[in-house]
Amino acid sequence: MRRLMAVAVLILAGTAAAQARGTIWDGAYTDAQADRGHTAYMQNCSRCHGESLMGMFEIPPLVGRIMPYYAGSKLSVLLEYISTAMPLGRPGSLSPATNADIVAYILKSNDVPSGGKELTPDSAKAIAFTAMPRKK
Amino acid sequence: MPGGADYGLVARDRGGHMDRRHLLKQSLALGGLAGLGATPAKAQRAQLVPIRAHPDRIYDIKCCIRPFRTKGPNLAVEQVGDATVIHNYGHHGSGWCLSWGSADMQVQKAMSFAPRKIAVVGSGIIGLSSAIMALRAGMEVTIYTRELIQRARSYRANGVWGPGTVALASEAQPGLGDIWEQMVRTSWKNFRPYMGMAGNPIAWSEHYELSDTPFDAPPPAPIPMANGDPAPVFYDMGNRIGDITAIPEVLTDQTNPFPGVKYARHSTKMFWNFSEYSHLLTQEFFARGGKIVMRDFHSPSELGHLPEKVIINCPGYAAHDWWRDTAMIPIRGQTEWLIPQPEVNYGLTYRNVETRSKSDGVMVIQIGPEMFAKSWKNSTEVPNRAEAETAVKVVEELMSRFPNATRG
Numbered sequence: 001m002r003r004l005m006a007v008a009v010l011i012l013a014g015t016a017a018a019q020a021r022g023t024i025w026d027g028a029y030t031d032a033q034a035d036r037g038h039t040a041y042m043q044n045c046s047r048c049h050g051e052s053l054m055g056m057f058e059i060p061p062l063v064g065r066i067m068p069y070y071a072g073s074k075l076s077v078l079l080e081y082i083s084t085a086m087p088l089g090r091p092g093s094l095s096p097a098t099n100a101d102i103v104a105y106i107l108k109s110n111d112v113p114s115g116g117k118e119l120t121p122d123s124a125k126a127i128a129f130t131a132m133p134r135k136k
Numbered sequence: 137m138p139g140g141a142d143y144g145l146v147a148r149d150r151g152g153h154m155d156r157r158h159l160l161k162q163s164l165a166l167g168g169l170a171g172l173g174a175t176p177a178k179a180q181r182a183q184l185v186p187i188r189a190h191p192d193r194i195y196d197i198k199c200c201i202r203p204f205r206t207k208g209p210n211l212a213v214e215q216v217g218d219a220t221v222i223h224n225y226g227h228h229g230s231g232w233c234l235s236w237g238s239a240d241m242q243v244q245k246a247m248s249f250a251p252r253k254i255a256v257v258g259s260g261i262i263g264l265s266s267a268i269m270a271l272r273a274g275m276e277v278t279i280y281t282r283e284l285i286q287r288a289r290s291y292r293a294n295g296v297w298g299p300g301t302v303a304l305a306s307e308a309q310p311g312l313g314d315i316w317e318q319m320v321r322t323s324w325k326n327f328r329p330y331m332g333m334a335g336n337p338i339a340w341s342e343h344y345e346l347s348d349t350p351f352d353a354p355p356p357a358p359i360p361m362a363n364g365d366p367a368p369v370f371y372d373m374g375n376r377i378g379d380i381t382a383i384p385e386v387l388t389d390q391t392n393p394f395p396g397v398k399y400a401r402h403s404t405k406m407f408w409n410f411s412e413y414s415h416l417l418t419q420e421f422f423a424r425g426g427k428i429v430m431r432d433f434h435s436p437s438e439l440g441h442l443p444e445k446v447i448i449n450c451p452g453y454a455a456h457d458w459w460r461d462t463a464m465i466p467i468r469g470q471t472e473w474l475i476p477q478p479e480v481n482y483g484l485t486y487r488n489v490e491t492r493s494k495s496d497g498v499m500v501i502q503i504g505p506e507m508f509a510k511s512w513k514n515s516t517e518v519p520n521r522a523e524a525e526t527a528v529k530v531v532e533e534l535m536s537r538f539p540n541a542t543r544g
Binding site for chain 1: 198200282283287289291292430431432434435456457514515516517518
């Protein structure tokens with residue numbers, strides 16, 4: 001019986017790990033990517049959203065409320081929105097890789113931890129955008 | 137942008153070229169309102185307080201995208217999952233002018249499904265007006281929005297009565313003229329109760345059209361758009377609302393109050409003081425039990441998950457990206473705001489610049505064909521300081537002609 005329990009615990013732990021790997025909180029981008037994203041952000045986004053991503057009254061901030069506003073969707077939803085609607089004055093003009101870099105930078109700016117694999121339009125489809133896990 | 141919707145391109149044809157027979161017919165139908173704003177020629181020149189128009193008095197520059205839809209406003213009803221979505225967006229620069237009429241039309245459609253609860257998506261002037269209309273009709277209403285009206289694009293409008301065109305001539309949906317007129321007339325009636333209220337949520341002011349050339353000179357040929365498009369041909373609403381449109385009175389050398397200005401016309405314009413009007417709407421919304429949920433939507437399918445199954449959809453320009461509505465075309469607009477001068481009780485147009493003295497400042501905006509060419513399909517929503525100063529300097533130069541002009 002004890003052995004069965006141990007197996008069950010292992011299975012449960014494995015499932016939890018698999019789920020964790022599927023969220024933005026388990027390393028959805030790399031630090032190098034966020035650095036590139038920072039450069040691209042300053043060139044293409046900061047004019048409206050500000051150097052600190054705080055926005056400006058009519059222009060939405062990209063830190064803070066973006067987390068609850070996107071929670072519950074896949075990370076690809078944010079990436080696709082940026083890819084098609086931004087920069088506002090010339091929407092869709094940045095490359096897919098640059099848009100992914102910018103999303104990496106936004107995640108980092110919201111204290112979402114980096115990981116070992118770069119974010120791509122494909123990988124974003126499998127990553128759940130969830131609210132920050134509560135500390136146990 | 138109310139009043140900005142025609143970009144000053146058609147206003148010159150009003151008045152002198154108006155179809156008087158049509159006007160009379162309409163006026164009789166409405167109890168003789170024809171000639172609104174036309175006053176008997178004044179024997180005396182009005183004494184005007186000069187506007188203190190200097191670039192260093194610009195305290196705000198507001199920039200927005202007019203939600204122009206080539207087919208006219210989307211008023212269609214669509215099924216999303218098990219939810220019925222009633223669209224209400226794409227009013228170009230006439231959202232404020234059409235707000236109550238469009239709200240009324242779409243709330244009636246919503247009520248035909250006999251819901252108890254209604255959701256409204258968006259809280260610009262169309263969303264907020266729709267929500268209040270639904271509350272007034274006895275519905276329980278929740279607004280889902282990512283911004284309150286003070287941060288919505290509506291709030292960055294010009295805010296003067298003057299419902300303009302809302303579609304391209306080649307793409308306008310059938311019956312658009314009738315729909316537009318009904319919206320205008322319903323709105324007009326609904327604005328009436330706000331007049332005379334404390335804080336002047338809706339007010340009137342004198343308006344002077346000034347020109348260096350005669351008003352009956354032939355209009356300039358259309359110019360191509362900055363992006364290379366030919367000049368768009370807008371759907372012509374004709375003289376449907378002549379009875380509630382100001383007819384300018386031509387001023388003579390004796391009655392023209394502007395020194396050094398050769399040609400002048402006078403009329404009266406209705407306008408919104410956004411702070412007061414939006415505050416009143418918000419107060420009424422909450423007083424009637426309305427609820428607001430702050431949230432963002434990313435795809436139409438998310439509407440199917442709302443608890444309300446009848447939804448009035450008022451996203452404004454956001455429909456371009458959210459609903460991938462390719463008929464939505466951005467048309468940029470910018471207003472500059474000078475420190476308030478309550479003693480200035482008039483507005484003017486001169487050399488493609490328009491002004492309006494409001495409770496929260498003297499609004500200045502560039503209009504005309506060249507400005508429009510730069511605005512067409514332009515979704516740059518960043519304030520342009522140089523554009524603001526150019527507009528203010530036109531007014532500054534005009535005001536320097538007054539002998540009692542003061543600096544700063």
